Amino acid sequence: MSNTLLPVIHPQPDHVGPLASIRVVDLSRLVAGNMLSLQLADFGADVIKVESPQSGDTLRHWHEVHDDYPDGYDGWWRVYGRNKRSLALNLRDDAAMAHLVALIGTAQVLIESFRPGTLEAMGLAPEVLHRRNPKLVIVRVSGWGQSGSQRDLPGFGSLIEGFSGFAHKHQSNGSPQLPNMALADMVAGLTGAFATMTALREVEVNSGRGQVIDLSLLDPMLAIMGPDVTHYAATGRHSPPQTKIASPRGVYRCKDGKWIALSGSTQAMARRVFEAIGEATLFDDPRFATNAARLQHDVIIDKMINGVVQDLDRDACLRLFQSSGVTVGPIYDAHDLIHDAHIATRAAYVAVRHAAGSDEAVLDGAPSNTTVMHNITPTLSDTPGAVRRLAPGLGEDTRVILVELGVSQADIDELCEKGAIECR
Numbered sequence: 397m398s399n400t401l402l403p404v405i406h407p408q409p410d411h412v413g414p415l416a417s418i419r420v421v422d423l424s425r426l427v428a429g430n431m432l433s434l435q436l437a438d439f440g441a442d443v444i445k446v447e448s449p450q451s452g453d454t455l456r457h458w459h460e461v462h463d464d465y466p467d468g469y470d471g472w473w474r475v476y477g478r479n480k481r482s483l484a485l486n487l488r489d490d491a492a493m494a495h496l497v498a499l500i501g502t503a504q505v506l507i508e509s510f511r512p513g514t515l516e517a518m519g520l521a522p523e524v525l526h527r528r529n530p531k532l533v534i535v536r537v538s539g540w541g542q543s544g545s546q547r548d549l550p551g552f553g554s555l556i557e558g559f560s561g562f563a564h565k566h567q568s569n570g571s572p573q574l575p576n577m578a579l580a581d582m583v584a585g586l587t588g589a590f591a592t593m594t595a596l597r598e599v600e601v602n603s604g605r606g607q608v609i610d611l612s613l614l615d616p617m618l619a620i621m622g623p624d625v626t627h628y629a630a631t632g633r634h635s636p637p638q639t640k641i642a643s644p645r646g647v648y649r650c651k652d653g654k655w656i657a658l659s660g661s662t663q664a665m666a667r668r669v670f671e672a673i674g675e676a677t678l679f680d681d682p683r684f685a686t687n688a689a690r691l692q693h694d695v696i697i698d699k700m701i702n703g704v705v706q707d708l709d710r711d712a713c714l715r716l717f718q719s720s721g722v723t724v725g726p727i728y729d730a731h732d733l734i735h736d737a738h739i740a741t742r743a744a745y746v747a748v749r750h751a752a753g754s755d756e757a758v759l760d761g762a763p764s765n766t767t768v769m770h771n772i773t774p775t776l777s778d779t780p781g782a783v784r785r786l787a788p789g790l791g792e793d794t795r796v797i798l799v800e801l802g803v804s805q806a807d808i809d810e811l812c813e814k815g816a817i818e819c820r
Contacts, residue, residue: 411782413440424509431585437479438781449818452790477787484791484818509537532606541612553580560617587616643690654710655727672720791818
């Protein structure tokens with residue numbers, strides 16, 4: 397294990413990314429919309445988070461309580477709010493709503509995650525918005541989609557992860573398991589970023605017209621679930637939960653209690669695994685000669701691999717298999733990640749300076765005046781993205797944005813006084 401420290405970087409407010417000409421008005425809440433707009437913001441888009449003056453985006457309040465942070469650590473917002481500006485508007489106030497409409501008129505993209513029909517009830521139906529801004533791309537994020545028998549039901553990611561078959565596919569002791577991360581939201585956010593760029597391409601190159609993107613959390617989850625439904629439709633048979641797609645393949649616990657992941661998903665790689673564990677002749681046995689045969693006898697293979705792995709520490713296991721050219725790697729936790737040499741040299745995670753002071757590292761592997769977060773991904777050779785600014789405080793940019801819209805300082809002060817906006 398390397399003690400390599402994460403690279404410390406400073407926000408680059410003057411960085412101009414390839415999406416610098418794109419303005420995004422983000423009305424969404426929680427993860428999927430924020431993940432979507434983060435992809436655009438990281439590459440230079442002007443993402444304006446429109447938030448309630450009273451509480452802001454719900455993601456601001458997802459705190460992890462820790463001894464050093466008795467009120468909770470706001471890691472979610474620090475990461476997924478970066479590179480964005482915050483405009484705090486009370487959308488129940490007519491004047492504030494008028495400014496929102498004016499702002500949308502200057503945008504190329506609008507993101508919302510209300511229940512289907514809410515945008516229409518607000519007087520912001522897509523056809524209304526397109527009459528004012530024909531090139532606008534409108535991304536409608538919802539659990540179940542804008543159509544279908546469940547369109548009006550709440551659609552949090554946990555429900556989608558169950559409905560999509562994911563929980564059934566990943567069982568433990570016969571019990572379906574939900575992921576301990578916002579998987580459905582994250583996948584939807586990434587899918588939505590691709591869809592948004594596709595729609596912007598249509599505007600810029602083809603028809604010149606904006607359109608509506610119906611982005612459910614469900615559909616992208618179905619797309620990544622593999623061909624289980626295809627197999628069932630063809631054969632009438634369910635794939636058993638936790639079915640392997642290749643053998644040998646799995647996770648194995650080493651002598652020191654640490655784990656490795658190993659995959660022999662090709663004929664050549666399976667042969668190398670057998671050679672590494674001293675069972676080269678297994679390839680001559682019909683039970684292990686093909687992937688289909690190995691899957692039928694996978695319990696035997698796992699037992700043989702475990703027999704070798706359980707007597708070696710993780711580093712020794714890795715050396716054993718890597719010396720035979722086997723695709724193998726360690727199973728990491730957060731501590732391992734921020735101390736790994738590969739992570740550091742690729743700057744996959746970075747420590748972003750958020751206050752003046754020394755860059756001297758603390759025990760966690762990063763200076764105390766920084767926030768550790770994943771770096772911009774993917775990496776572009778000529779037009780990379782950048783961390784331009786830290787996640788904003790609630791309403792931090794309200795005054796600046798309204799001035800950009802031509803609102804006078806006197807009118808802004810009046811809106812602040814009556815609580816229609818939050819200014820800093």
